[in-house]
Amino acid sequence: MNKTAKLKTKMATRYVKYFTKELLQEAARNAETWDFNRQLSQEAMDALPSNCRYPVELWLTHQHRHGEPAEEHIRAQVAMNAAPKGGVAFVDMPVEFWDRLPAYPVRIRKAVARYMSAGSGSGRWGSIVGYNPCGEPEFQEWRRREIERNKETELSPDACKTLTQVFQDYGAEWTYETLGRFYLPPAEMAKLKANWKDERQLAAVMTLGEIFQSYTRTAIYDAATAIEKPAEMIADKELSTGAAA
Secondary structure (H helix, E strand, C coil), X not given: CCXXXXXHHCEEEEEXXXXXXXXXXHHHHCHHXXXXXXXXXXXXXXXXXXXXXXXXXXXXXXXXXXXXEEEEEEEEEEECCCCCCCCEEEEEEEHHHHHHCCEEEEEEEHHHHCCCCCCCCCCCCCCCECCCCCCCHHHHHHHHHXXXXXXXXXXXXXXXXXXXXXXXHHHHHHHHHHHHHCXXXXXXXXXXXXXXXXXXXXXXXXXXXXXXXXXXXXXXXXXXXXXXXXHHHHHHHHXXXXXXX
16 A cells, blocks of 8 residues: 555544634624623624634533523634634534534544544534644645635735835845745744844844735735846846946
């Protein structure tokens, strides 16, 4: 059996529940009616980007309301990476609402899949703790694509000005190398050792990180190319002027 076949035998398909903006808004509207402990802010949910998935990272069954026994319901930890401030949100909901949530298929190791609820294949409640897919490479890649898809596709004038300054201060090679680090898989990024020589370089890294968080890779590299071209044109012009003299 080759390595690919062996890998396939160790993998299983499971489904990760997720919220849309509309479902989060609905949960927020129902918060007072449901009267569970963990509730969402209607104002915060209305401010979320549309056309994004907000995956459930962790879930469990819950049987209390304000310290008193209550009907069994679901408590979910939701990844809010597409939200302006990121982080996670916690929300309690009836089982019926939980069952309505859509699910996204991911390939995970069978050794991990056994922790998911048996019997439904869609992460339905049944065990105390649900499966947390955050460490799975495929889930991480899907989430990275989702985040990238919702970034701005063109740098603002202020962002272009900042990127230009970094190019001028540290050069194209350093700037591209630093930007490239933000696109490495988490495991590879963890192996890297910081080599920033002073506080100004660290500040430049943080600046590039802010640009990376807000704009797509294509937008950043298109802007970087536009910054380099004028410099090349100036150098060519100076070379031509010197040769003519």
